[in-house]
Amino acid sequence: MPAMANTGGGNSNAGFQLPDDRVELVYMAKLCEQAERYEEMALCLRKVIKMHPDLTTEERNLVSMAYKMLISPKRLSWRIVAGAEDREEIKGNAKETRLIGGLRKTVEKEIEDICDELFSLLESHLIPNAKGPEEQVFYLKSKADYHRYYTEISSTPFHKDAASDSYHRAQDIAARSLPHTHPIRLGLALNFAVFAYEIGKNGQQAVEIAQKAFDNAVSELESLDDESYAESKAIVQLLRDNLALWAEDDHDTLEVA
DSSP states (O other): OOEEOOOSSOSTTTTOEEOSSHHHHHHHHHHHHHTTOHHHHHHHHHHHHHHOOSOOHHHHHHHHHHHHHHHHHHHHHHHHHHHHHHHHHHHTOHHHHHHHHHHHHHHHHHHHHHHHHHHHHIIIIITTTOOSHHHHHHHHHHHHHHHHHHHTTOOOHHHHHHHHHHHHHHHHHHHHHSOTTOHHHHHHHHHHHHIIIIISOOHHHHHHHHHHHHHHHHTTGGGSOHHHHHHHHHHHHHHHHHHHHHHTTOOSSOOOO
16 A cells, blocks of 8 residues: 655645655656655655665656755745844844744754755665765765755854765765766865855865866866766856856855756
8 A cells, every 4th residue: 555645744745645666656756846746756755765775866866856946945935034033133123033033943943854854864875875986976965065054054063064074075086986077076066165165164265176176177078978068067157157256255146056
């Protein structure tokens, strides 16, 4: 019998039945993506991971998309709410500041829950079963990215250190094993540089990471086939955009993979 879904966060998924077959789970995950039902998409993929943690490239990308689409609106909500709270505090409006603070904490808890869920999948299933360097870099980059998201809402050093460690581990593997133009290697450099600039407050390191990745890749792009060229060129352009922004010392809008 198909399993009934239970996210632990209410009963919005109470009527959704999870298939028991891997192929059917992936089929439903892709349908949920088309329907913008990202909670159900993540439910399907969590079950796939626990059944078969050695994911295909398609499954790996679906997991990445599901959690990206879950957390992105929460991060945007937090920035809006935290900004409003700061403005009211500056005005000395204690009542409004207190009210907004309650909403901010609710959004923070939602972000924490998404991050912690993905950390559990990565640490217990995906990273230990990653056989090749591409998978290892992909999952370590994901772990680093979600620790970076945690640092946006938490001042404790743990998540900053965890993000830095995972980015460095991923970078070491990528440097040994992946071509300069590999989209995962380029995406790692893009996000690691943003982390160094925004979280580490180290503009020199950010520029060095981004510039090195850009210089190494740009000379080799023309040798790629059409599909690889388009994906890699898009990330190279994002690296170029961020380098231009940092040169102007304007980091309000940074591009990440």
